[in-house]
Amino acid sequence: MPGSPSTPSHSPPLRVAFALVAVLLGITGGLGNALISANLANVQGHLGLTPSEGAWLPAAYLMVNISTSLVLIKFRQQYGLRRFAEIGLSIYVLLTVAHVFVEGFAMAVFVRAASGFAGATVSTLAVLYMLQAFKKADMGRGLVLGVGISQLATPLAWLLSPALLDLGEWHRLYVFEAGLALCSLAAVVVLKLPPGERIKIFESLDFVTFALLAPGLALVAAVLTQGRVQWWNSQPWMGYALLASVILLTAAFIIEYNRKNPLLQTRWLGSLETLRFAMGAMMLRFILSEQNFGAVGLLQTLGMGADQLHSLYAVMLAGLLGGICTSALTFSQKAVIPQILTSIVLIGLGSFMDADATNLTRPRDMFVSQGLLSFAAGMFMGPLMLIGVMSALKNGPQYMVSFAVLFSLTQSIGGLAGPAAFGSFQVIREKFHSSQINGHLDPTNPVVAQRLQVQSQIYSATQTDPVLRQAQGISQLSAAASREANVLAFNDVFRVIGLLTISFLSWSLFHTVRAAWAAKKTEQLQTDTPPPVTV
Template sequence: MNAPRYVVQPPAWEEHERPTMPGSPAKLAHSMPRRVAYFLVALLIGITGGLGNGLVVANLQAIQGQLGLTPVEAAWLPAAYYMVNMTANLLVYKTRQQFGLRVFAEWGLGIYAAVTVLHLFIHTYEMSLLVRGVSGIAAASASSLAVLYMLQAFPPAKVLSAFIVGMNLSSIAVPLAWVLSPSLVDISPWPSLYAFEAGLALCSLAAVIVLKLPSSVQIHVFEWLDFVTFALVTPAIALLCAVLVQGVNSWWFDTPWLAWALAASLVLFAVAAVLEYSRTTPLLHLRWLLHPSTLAFVAGAILMRFMVAEQSYGVVGLLRMLGMQPAQLQPLYGIIAIGMVLGTITGALIFSPQRVLWMILASIALIGTGGYLDWHATSQMRPHDFFFSQFLISFAAALFIGPIMISGFMQVLAKGLDHLITFVVLFSVTQSLGGILGPAVLGTFQAQRTQLYSQAILSRMEATDPQVAQRLSIQQQAFARTDTDPALRATQGRTQLMQIVRREAGVRAYNDVFMLIGLLAFSFLGYAMLRYVYTRYREDVHPRITGAVTQKLTTES
């Protein structure tokens, strides 16, 4: 293996102080006050990385109305974030290795702060898209910085616990955004959200400038073919995100450009794969990616993130369909945030390599239980009815992130550090893709089931049915004080009744969504347990039985 070419000659560290790998900070001893400072900066950066997009998602309807956007146009705002966030991780790791941590931290957060401040003065749709895209880059760097700062805050013996805490910070920021945004909007119009986001970005930039990470080893890692791969993969991921985000809004089979975008995405991925497969030092190690164990890891990580959409899409979608406003959802998201914090703390306290599998199995079981508890929802349900189930799911979501990341990381170390960037990109893509895939698939399923239930209910509603006639009469009486025309009251009554039918059909459809999530979770749990039992049998019981039989045959012969 060729010796690395240093960009800057590293300091004369002691052996125990040397960074674990290029691009990581040195492992220096810190005083307790300095460790606390590193912890607080990690907390600030991690929250900043996830809060911006969370605020936009929580207030997307208000932003859509303020800018006069259609639902399709509004959906491009979170889509721009995911498009850039997934592709930014392709270059984040190598940027740290070649240009150093300080340049990486200050430039990443500096550009984000500059754009968010500029957005305070330019309130246009195009500027909003630009800010969402830049926030995707900032989130990719902020998530890495949060972990690196958290590692400095913990003693060396608690490295894995620090890693779990740092990884979950950006996830905790999402429910926190729902808790904070109604109060921020009450203070002043919704552009105050941008002021809050800009303030966080500036505070994070100031924090990384004042409290710098220890130096790292800088080596030459970029090759010109890396940028060719980046130029191919970036539009491929962007097109795939566009299809998944806009598929439900524009409907899959009614919008031709979705098919063309998906086809173009697959072609670009194929060209990038051919290029990377033929390289001696690839940016992405496709041979490792196509290994059965890696594919199993990818499927499990995407499925876990997909099932957590029961929370972000299922329950929230149901409550908003029933007329709940963001302010009424604050207590629910407060419970979700508490669940994530407790899940993070629990994961950090109990984690060990021997418990990885059991922590993941516990997470799957909790998600399945949450889906089962939500299964029999009615139109009378309110946010407090979902407190327990959503606490379980949020606890599980925080509990599984660390173990599944570290289990994949251990597989990478067995292959070599040159595979690390492939794993970082892979994990980022699985989490972001699972987050987009959940609403896309579940939204399609819910829309189809709503249509089916609406038709089933309407097929049984005959005008001669006494109950239907009575309900129409009640609906018409509600308009008696405002409309004196009997024909107009009858029309309004029928329209109101159709809305009730649609609402009840939607509730039934969401129940099917909860049932689907529960079935997926328990099926996944059963598969994982069977696989564990089979693996233990092959590794432990089967060799002993085979050895005993062989010994007996040898003795008899």
């Protein structure tokens, strides 16, 4: 394919070198945004940002990253892989170095937005380098590993952050990321990808489409990121942003629908098979929000910090590695659907296992459930991408741009919509449970009165005024009630995710059985049809 490297026969040491560079690139490409997400409170405090301002930092990265695949594929098809690699990585190095000197909210948002574009370049290179490490017959395994590497960035960011922060302020995080980026640039310059075919492919209308799609998708990402923080119906700008995104996206699709050589194959994107794939891909990423929002959010609500979550993220990292390796080792065309279905089952099991959490739940209590979820996250990504790639290539190489946009969109929107939806649901359920709990806190009740007395006695050594002691006791009891309401709300979230997973599994099994039955019927008709008689 134009824009992809050729696949010559490499010696074993060279294949190992390509694989190691792919690992370096994959981790580097995903680590920047993961470090921001894992240490948002530290960065927010250092820059003096409000919670809504702090939320713009990861949002800016995703707002740009979500649409970059529109131009990256055509860029490397027209200008070549080496220029694509060296320019993209050079920009990424400059931006990571700029992070070290960032001061102020506006500059921080700009750097994160630009990093969203450059980070997509590095993640693409990781997949291309990993493919070089495998023979042609095993390139499916290379695709599984290449796609899965970037998923390791989130647990690694949580594991590395405490040690890096101990060395200094939050800038140390970006000194480390800048070092990785420099190492990646050096590795790409020294070990170059084999040359590939180049074609002249850019058209003037491509830039018009990009100018419409990029802000349209960015506005959707902004609303999903800020909706739970600023609340959906309290900020008029969110409604205007969604309206503008609908207008921009509709205009882009109208232009593409009527083009002779479209950037996006709108007819293929609108087909029933493609829509079903998009829904399944988005739903998988949506229900996996149980991990990064549900379990971690519950533990943080219970007062767990990065140091206490260290062991849990180590389990998540091991689960991801196990899922990726299992998917690669068992890879075959027949195993793709069973791997995806197994991932859905594991997500459901993990969600229901977490649904009985209490205020005494600690990270060790979630090792098994989060290990299952991480294993599922590592196992489904490669097979899912392979299904989409094969569906696109059946129609021709020009459909790869459309597939790249579709896959990126489903994973990004699913990853944003999950925390937004479940976070909003958790807030609503917390208010409900708080009203139920506080409604039973009658000071005339002997049990409640005894609890208030115990809470007040805690401050007897430091507070002599009985009225103030009573007020502090009431405050402590209210805080305990709020904590219990939050735990119950998170349990509701886990149950909803479990029920959604069961529904999704049933839907997937229905379509899998129907497709297998249709294929068997077609094969039987071909067998029963007699050959034509030649006269």
